[in-house]
Amino acid sequence: MSRDEVNVVWLGSPTFPKAAHDALQDDQLRRNLKHATTTIRDKRLRAVAELDDWETLRLAGSQIKDRVMRHLDTYLLQLEASVTAAGGVVHWAEDAREANWIVTELVRAKGATEVVKIKSMATQEIGLNEALADAGIEATETDLAELIVQLNHDRPSHILVPAIHRNRTEIRDIFLREMGKHGVPAPDDLTDEPRALAEAARVHLREKFLRAKVAISGANFACADTGTVGVVESEGNGRMCLTLPETLITVMGIEKVLPSFADLEVFLQLLPRSSTAERMNPYTSLWTGVTPGDGPQEFHLILLDNGRTKTLADTAGRSALHCIRCSACLNVCPVYERTGGRSYGSVYPGPIGAVLTPQLVGVGTSDHADSLPFASTLCGACYDACPVRIDIPEMLVHLRAKVVDAHRGGVPKPEALAMKGAKVVFGSPRRLAVAERLGAIGGRIAGIGGGRWLPGPAKKWTGARDVPVPARESFRTWWRKAGRG
Amino acid sequence: MSAVTPADTAQAKAAILGRIRSALGDVPGDERSEDVEVTRDYVDSHATGDVVDLFVERVEDYRATVIRTSEADAPAEIARVLSGHGVGNLVVPPGFPDALSARYEGLRLSDDPPRTPAELDASDGVITLAAQGIALTGTIVLDAGPGQGRRALSLVPDLHVCVVRSSQVAADVPVAVRALVPGRPTTFISGPSATSDIELDRVEGVHGPRTLVVVLISG
Numbered sequence: 001m002s003r004d005e006v007n008v009v010w011l012g013s014p015t016f017p018k019a020a021h022d023a024l025q026d027d028q029l030r031r032n033l034k035h036a037t038t039t040i041r042d043k044r045l046r047a048v049a050e051l052d053d054w055e056t057l058r059l060a061g062s063q064i065k066d067r068v069m070r071h072l073d074t075y076l077l078q079l080e081a082s083v084t085a086a087g088g089v090v091h092w093a094e095d096a097r098e099a100n101w102i103v104t105e106l107v108r109a110k111g112a113t114e115v116v117k118i119k120s121m122a123t124q125e126i127g128l129n130e131a132l133a134d135a136g137i138e139a140t141e142t143d144l145a146e147l148i149v150q151l152n153h154d155r156p157s158h159i160l161v162p163a164i165h166r167n168r169t170e171i172r173d174i175f176l177r178e179m180g181k182h183g184v185p186a187p188d189d190l191t192d193e194p195r196a197l198a199e200a201a202r203v204h205l206r207e208k209f210l211r212a213k214v215a216i217s218g219a220n221f222a223c224a225d226t227g228t229v230g231v232v233e234s235e236g237n238g239r240m241c242l243t244l245p246e247t248l249i250t251v252m253g254i255e256k257v258l259p260s261f262a263d264l265e266v267f268l269q270l271l272p273r274s275s276t277a278e279r280m281n282p283y284t285s286l287w288t289g290v291t292p293g294d295g296p297q298e299f300h301l302i303l304l305d306n307g308r309t310k311t312l313a314d315t316a317g318r319s320a321l322h323c324i325r326c327s328a329c330l331n332v333c334p335v336y337e338r339t340g341g342r343s344y345g346s347v348y349p350g351p352i353g354a355v356l357t358p359q360l361v362g363v364g365t366s367d368h369a370d371s372l373p374f375a376s377t378l379c380g381a382c383y384d385a386c387p388v389r390i391d392i393p394e395m396l397v398h399l400r401a402k403v404v405d406a407h408r409g410g411v412p413k414p415e416a417l418a419m420k421g422a423k424v425v426f427g428s429p430r431r432l433a434v435a436e437r438l439g440a441i442g443g444r445i446a447g448i449g450g451g452r453w454l455p456g457p458a459k460k461w462t463g464a465r466d467v468p469v470p471a472r473e474s475f476r477t478w479w480r481k482a483g484r485g
Numbered sequence: 486m487s488a489v490t491p492a493d494t495a496q497a498k499a500a501i502l503g504r505i506r507s508a509l510g511d512v513p514g515d516e517r518s519e520d521v522e523v524t525r526d527y528v529d530s531h532a533t534g535d536v537v538d539l540f541v542e543r544v545e546d547y548r549a550t551v552i553r554t555s556e557a558d559a560p561a562e563i564a565r566v567l568s569g570h571g572v573g574n575l576v577v578p579p580g581f582p583d584a585l586s587a588r589y590e591g592l593r594l595s596d597d598p599p600r601t602p603a604e605l606d607a608s609d610g611v612i613t614l615a616a617q618g619i620a621l622t623g624t625i626v627l628d629a630g631p632g633q634g635r636r637a638l639s640l641v642p643d644l645h646v647c648v649v650r651s652s653q654v655a656a657d658v659p660v661a662v663r664a665l666v667p668g669r670p671t672t673f674i675s676g677p678s679a680t681s682d683i684e685l686d687r688v689e690g691v692h693g694p695r696t697l698v699v700v701l702i703s704g
C-alpha cells in the first residue's frame with residue numbers, strides 16, 4: 001500500500017476478523033462502547049421522534065444528495081466560482097499526496113511551523129498530520145477527544161466520540177504525561193473529574209489558539225450557490241480555529257457540496273439530531289470567502305477526490321457518498337457495539353466504513369478493506385437510522401459480490417475470514433439471534449417508509465458477472481446454508 | 486516563499502472533473518440538476534404554542550440563563566447580570582445601543598479599533614445583540630450585524646450576555662434559515678460550549694464562553 005492510502009485504511013491493519021477478535025478481549029473497550037452506543041441510541045430516538053416529519057426530511061436529504069451526485073461537476077464549478085467571488089481561493093486535489101502538498105505549501109508560505117486543527121475525517125483520511133510533521137509543522141488537534149487521542153499517539157475509535165475507549169483516569173494520566181511536551185502543561189494536582197480535565201484542555205489549547213497564524217478544518221457542507229462553508233461542533237474549538245487565525249485552510253471531500261444555501265434548512269435539522277441526538281449542536285459556523293475585519297483574511301478551500309470519483313462510478317455504491325458523517329449507523333450496529341471503531345482499521349468505521357472504505361481504496365486492492373463488507377449481519381438497523389437513507393445493507397451485499405469476484409482463486413477467501421470474525425463477534429448463536437431479531441424489526445419499520453434506494457438503470461455488472469449475487473438474507477441464514485453453522 | 490495558486494492545481498481540476506463526467510455515464514446528457522426531484526413536504530415549523538415561551542424553555546434546556554424583561558427594565562437587568570458575574574470590564578461591540586448598557590458601572594472596552602485576541606481573553610465578558618432566535622432549538626443566531634460585533638467577540642470572553650428581542654424569535658430552523666443573509670459570517674449558538682468526550686459526562690465550557698445569559702426583551 002502506498003503512503004497515500006495509509007489513513008483511509010491504517011497501514012498494517014489486520015483484517016476485520018483478526019482485529020475484532022482482539023477487541024473482544026478488551027473488557028474496558030466493550031463496556032465503554034456499549035455504554036456510549038446505548039446512551040446515544042436512546043437519545044437519538046427521542047430527538048428524532050420530536051419531528052413528526054422525520055421521514056420526509058430524510059427523503060429530502062437523500063434526494064438533495066442524489067441531485068448533487070448526479071450533477072457533481074456542475075455544482076463543484078459553481079462552488080469554485082462563488083467561493084472565489086467571495087475572496088476565497090479554491091484548489092483541487094486528486095489524492096492525499098496532492099492535498100497534503102497544497103496544505104504544506106500554504107502553511108510554509110505563511111512561515112508557520114504550527115497549526116491548529118478542527119477534527120475532520122477528510123484530513124485524517126489523507127494523513128495530513130503525519131505529512132505536516134514530515135515537513136516540520138506541528139498540527140494540534142483541538143477537539144477534546146482528538147486531543148486525547150493525539151497526545152496518546154492513539155487511534156480514534158468512534159467518529160463522534162473518538163476517545164470513548166479511554167476512561168477518565170487514563171485521560172488524566174495522558175494529560176499529565178504529555179501536555180507539557182507540547183505546550184502549557186497540565187496542573188500537577190489534576191484530578192480525573194471531567195470538569196477538571198476539560199479545564200486543563202481549555203488552558204492548554206487557549207494558548208495555542210491565541211497564537212496560531214494558520215488553522216485547518218474540514219467542512220460539513222458547502223453551498224454551491226453562495227460559496228458558504230459550514231462546520232457544526234460542540235466545544236467552540238472550531239469557532240476558535242475558524243475565527244482567530246489569519247489564514248484558514250479547509251479540506252473538503254468533493255461530495256460535501258450542497259446545491260443551495262436554502263438546503264441548510266434540511267441538513268441543520270437532520271445532522272444534529274442524528275449525530276449527538278440534540279435539537280441543535282452548540283455551535284454552527286457559516287462563512288463565505290473572507291469578511292474584511294472579521295475572521296481569517298485568507299481562506300483556501302481544497303476540493304479532495306481521493307477515491308470519491310471511483311465511488312461515484314459505481315451506481316450501486318454511489319450513495320455511500322451521501323454520508324454526512326453523523327455516526328448514527330455506528331451506534332445502532334450490533335457488530336460495531338462489540339468490536340469498536342478501531343477494528344475496522346480505517347478512518348471510517350462502522351457500517352458506513354464497511355461500504356465506504358473498500359470503495360475509496362478500490363475493491364480487490366487490500367485484503368483488509370475487502371474484509372469490511374463482511375463485518376455485518378445485514379440486520380438493517382443502519383439503514384433505518386441513516387438520516388440520508390443510505391441503504392448500507394444493500395450496498396454491503398453488492399460489495400461482497402464484488403469482493404468475491406476480485407478474489408476468485410485467491411487465498412485466503414476474505415469471506416471465509418469474515419465468517420470466522422463474525423462468529424467471534426457474536427460468541428453464541430443465541431446472542432446473534434437476538435441481534436438479528438432486533439435488526440429485523442428495525443428493517444421492517446424502515447420498509448414502511450417505502451421505496452428502498454435502488455441503483456438506477458445500471459445494474460450493469462450483474463449482467464456481466466458469472467457468480468450469483470448473494471441474496472439479501474440474514475447472516476444466520478447464509479451461515480446455515482453455507483453449512484458452517 | 487509563494488503559496489500554491491489555483492494554476493498549480495489546474496491539472497488536478499481537469500482530471501477530477503473528467504473522472505466525474507465519465508463516472509456519471511448513466512446520467513442522461515440532457516438531465517438538468519433541477520430535474521432530480523426533491524420533495525419538500527417537510528414542515529416549516531414544529532413549534533406549537535407560544536413561540537417566545539418555547540424559546541425560553543429550550544434555551545434553558547441547555548443550562549443557559551434566560552432573563553425576561555421589558556425595554557424599560559432592560560438596562561437595570563443587564564447591570565444586575567453583569568455585576569452578578571463580577572464583570573469589571575466589558576467588551577461592547579460597535580453599534581450596541583448605549584441605552585442598554587447605561588446602568589452598567591464597570592469599564593467599557595470598545596472593539597473599535599479591534600482588540601487583539603489576548604485583550605479579549607483578558608476581559609470579563611461581552612454583551613451583544615443577536616440577528617435571530619430560534620424557538621424550537623433554543624438557538625441564537627449572530628451574523629456580525631450592528632451591535633453583534635465580529636465573531637471573535639462572542640467567543641473569546643468567558644461570559645456572553647446576548648440581548649434578543651422577542652420579535653426576533655423565529656419558530657424553527659427552516660424559518661430562520663430563510664431569513665439569513667448568505668455571505669455574512671454567521672454563528673448559531675445553542676447553549677454554552679459543551680463536551681461529552683469524557684465518559685459521555687456533559688461538561689460546559691471547553692473553549693467558548695462557559696456562561697451564556699440571554700436577555701429577552703419583550704416587544
Ligand code: SF4
Pocket residue numbers: 274322323324325326327328329330352382385386387388389390
Ligand atoms: S451512513 Fe448515514 S447514518 Fe452512517 S454516518 Fe453516514 S449519514 Fe450517518
